[in-house]
Amino acid sequence: MEYLQFVIIIVFSPLLQGVIKKLKANMQGRVGPGVFQPYYDLFRLFKKDMVLSHVTSWIFKATPYIVFTSTAAAAMIVPVITTISPFGIMGDVIALIYIIAVGRFFMALAGLDAGTAFGGEGSSREMTVAILVEPMMMLSIFTAAISAGSTNIARIASSQNILYSPSHILALSAFIVAIIAETGRIPVDNPDTHLELTMIHEGMLLEYSGKYLALMEWAHYMKQMLLFTLAVDIFFPIGISSDTGFSAIVLSSGIYCLKMFFMAGLMALIESSRAKMRFFQLPSLLGGAFVLALLSLLTYIMMGK
Amino acid sequence: MLVIGAVSSILGVLYALMEHDIKRLLAYHSVENIGIILLGIGASMIFKSHGLNSLAAIAIIAGLYHTINHALFKGLLFLGAGSVMHATHTKNMENMGGLIKSMPYTGLFFLIGSISICSLPPFNGFVSEWLTFQSLILGFQSPTITSKIISPLGGAALALTGALAAACFVKAFGISFLGMPRNSHAENVRESSPSMTAGMGILALLCLVFGVFPGSVITLLSPAVFNLTGSYGRVAGGGFIQINETISSLSPVAILVMMLIVFIAMVAFIFIIGNKRKITYADSWDCGMPSLTPRMQYTATAFTKPIRLIFKRIYLPKRDLSVSYILKPFFVKTIRYSADITPFFEKYLYMPAVEIVHRIANRVKLLQSGSLQLYLGYILITLIVLLVFGT
Numbered sequence: 001m002e003y004l005q006f007v008i009i010i011v012f013s014p015l016l017q018g019v020i021k022k023l024k025a026n027m028q029g030r031v032g033p034g035v036f037q038p039y040y041d042l043f044r045l046f047k048k049d050m051v052l053s054h055v056t057s058w059i060f061k062a063t064p065y066i067v068f069t070s071t072a073a074a075a076m077i078v079p080v081i082t083t084i085s086p087f088g089i090m091g092d093v094i095a096l097i098y099i100i101a102v103g104r105f106f107m108a109l110a111g112l113d114a115g116t117a118f119g120g121e122g123s124s125r126e127m128t129v130a131i132l133v134e135p136m137m138m139l140s141i142f143t144a145a146i147s148a149g150s151t152n153i154a155r156i157a158s159s160q161n162i163l164y165s166p167s168h169i170l171a172l173s174a175f176i177v178a179i180i181a182e183t184g185r186i187p188v189d190n191p192d193t194h195l196e197l198t199m200i201h202e203g204m205l206l207e208y209s210g211k212y213l214a215l216m217e218w219a220h221y222m223k224q225m226l227l228f229t230l231a232v233d234i235f236f237p238i239g240i241s242s243d244t245g246f247s248a249i250v251l252s253s254g255i256y257c258l259k260m261f262f263m264a265g266l267m268a269l270i271e272s273s274r275a276k277m278r279f280f281q282l283p284s285l286l287g288g289a290f291v292l293a294l295l296s297l298l299t300y301i302m303m304g305k
Numbered sequence: 306m307l308v309i310g311a312v313s314s315i316l317g318v319l320y321a322l323m324e325h326d327i328k329r330l331l332a333y334h335s336v337e338n339i340g341i342i343l344l345g346i347g348a349s350m351i352f353k354s355h356g357l358n359s360l361a362a363i364a365i366i367a368g369l370y371h372t373i374n375h376a377l378f379k380g381l382l383f384l385g386a387g388s389v390m391h392a393t394h395t396k397n398m399e400n401m402g403g404l405i406k407s408m409p410y411t412g413l414f415f416l417i418g419s420i421s422i423c424s425l426p427p428f429n430g431f432v433s434e435w436l437t438f439q440s441l442i443l444g445f446q447s448p449t450i451t452s453k454i455i456s457p458l459g460g461a462a463l464a465l466t467g468a469l470a471a472a473c474f475v476k477a478f479g480i481s482f483l484g485m486p487r488n489s490h491a492e493n494v495r496e497s498s499p500s501m502t503a504g505m506g507i508l509a510l511l512c513l514v515f516g517v518f519p520g521s522v523i524t525l526l527s528p529a530v531f532n533l534t535g536s537y538g539r540v541a542g543g544g545f546i547q548i549n550e551t552i553s554s555l556s557p558v559a560i561l562v563m564m565l566i567v568f569i570a571m572v573a574f575i576f577i578i579g580n581k582r583k584i585t586y587a588d589s590w591d592c593g594m595p596s597l598t599p600r601m602q603y604t605a606t607a608f609t610k611p612i613r614l615i616f617k618r619i620y621l622p623k624r625d626l627s628v629s630y631i632l633k634p635f636f637v638k639t640i641r642y643s644a645d646i647t648p649f650f651e652k653y654l655y656m657p658a659v660e661i662v663h664r665i666a667n668r669v670k671l672l673q674s675g676s677l678q679l680y681l682g683y684i685l686i687t688l689i690v691l692l693v694f695g696t
Binding site for chain 2: 046065098113121128136215
């Protein structure tokens with residue numbers, strides 16, 4: 001069972017996306033598509049023929065596979081329902097973030113490959129956001145890692161040293177901003193737009209169609225679920241099982257579902273209640289989150305909790 | 306040392322981002338990478354001064370490993386840049402574009418170099434940067450509060466550097482190798498001779514090997530590490546590094562193998578679900594306005610514009626817009642736009658130094674009048690001085 005944890009992320013990530021969309025629709029007074037809609041969309045895209053730009057090179061064709069592969073490989077590292085995670089041998093939380101970054105690097109290259117202004121714009125903005133997010137995300141993870149005495153995710157999840165202390169709350173708030181930025185949600189990016197001037201993530205995917213688009217979208221859902229899982233592993237590890245017995249797994253799966261539902265609700269709430277920010281206001285949001293992460297670290301050093 | 310390393314790595318990569326000359330870009334990245342090496346060495350000095358020898362060993366391994374890696378991928382990238390210059394006769398990447406089609410091998414190897422320098426797995430830069438991160442987090446174990454605060458901040462600086470380097474090489478590779486050729490020179494290029502590409506190929510392969518089997522490299526480093534710190538640091542072998550039982554471990558081999566397994570599963574899945582797809586080739590999306598030209602592509606200047614604006618306190622950008630009108634303000638004849646940045650260390654550090662040297666040189670100029678008699682006089686005076694003081 002513990003070997004198949006990552007399959008949960010691969011299989012259920014479109015469902016999580018569907019749940020977020022449904023909750024968002026309900027909060028905005030709409031009915032919204034069913035929670036299984038992302039599966040139908042992916043299936044339909046896989047069946048479709050493709051139109052490719054003749055400007056593109058092999059980088060464009062290789063990118064969907066690389067993005068999907070690297071995200072799935074990153075998903076193997078994260079303990080989902082039990083802290084016994086055999087693939088933890090691959091690396092720690094730093095390795096996880098760098099494996100995700102491989103996907104982003106290639107996605108940005110693919111954005112430039114078709115030779116259109118939209119793709120370049122998307123790539124440029126994505127890399128700029130990454131520059132602002134990365135230090136803040138690392139710093140908030142450092143606080144958790146230092147207090148747990150390890151950067152191994154399963155070990156951070158099993159140690160509950162700083163739960164609900166001031167430094168923990170500060171680090172968590174910085175990390176949530178990081179998740180919003182990384183998954184391309186309002187107020188950083190609007191996932192539902194195809195308006196040229198505002199899109200970041202969608203801009204890079206504009207030239208994709210059919211099977212490639214399906215892979216890119218699916219990888220994006222996976223990245224979202226992966227980051228949510230990472231957040232609950234690091235900041236709310238309560239309830240994650242530390243053995244692999246049947247009843248323990250069932251209980252821990254139930255708790256995991258609740259946590260994911262809570263994260264989905266949080267994202268839907270933020271998306272429904274905020275407007276998208278102007279791109280050049282982002283440094284103040286993300287810089288503010290960096291200060292939170294820094295304060296969290298200082299608090300931990302000064303207060304020891 | 307740690308602070309100098311952090312500052313120089315961030316500044317190096319920031320100026321590299323604004324550089325569109327492919328060789329000067331790589332040169333600025335050397336500043337960045339030496340900053341990263343200094344982070345490792347600085348952390349090692351902190352540990353050593355507190356007598357934490359085994360931690361000092363880990364940090365020095367990070368520094369030395371990055372030194373080796375830097376030699377490998379920077380060599381590879383300079384060879385790639387040389388090959389590109391040989392083919393396109395320009396160093397300015399705004400005049401390149403689409404080179405990956407005409408120069409596939411150079412493109413592939415330059416890509417591998419870029420991935421390595423951005424420290425992405427499974428290539429070599431990742432391993433040494435991971436080790437540097439670990440030694441900076443371990444900085445928390447040092448007893449003084451200053452180093453407890455500074456070393457995680459060094460880690461944040463390293464993360465910022467990593468993200469900036471990734472942006473920079475997306476620019477360097479994307480603008481010069483991808484998209485449409487930006488002028489006719491870039492259109493008619495030929496791949497460099499096999500002797501040039503083979504050299505790059507060897508270095509690219511080494512980048513992969515050093516990234517996948519870090520344990521073996523660290524074993525080779527251990528005599529030097531022991532001499533410097535009096536400790537061997539960690540147990541490592543083949544494709545596996547472990548700081549110690551509890552702290553953390555990394556296995557690039559496992560990462561690579563798992564990626565391959567996932568890849569095979571994914572291809573099999575796609576094969577089962579939908580195999581009867583046609584691929585049609587068409588133009589890129591042009592908003593319904595026909596004929597996209599290469600001039601409409603995103604340029605390197607445009608790509609780095611957001612970063613230029615966000616870090617404008619450091620770059621001190623200058624812009625110059627001059628418009629000439631046929632009939633003001635509706636019919637524009639020409640628009641000229643130029644933008645530049647001021648490297649502040651040039652303005653506040655190098656220029657004053659140059660100024661002082663100039664001033665001294667101006668004073669000294671009086672001595673050098675060009676008159677032969679005066680020079681003979683100098684020799685005479687020197688001779689007398691030597692005779693008086695020499696005896």
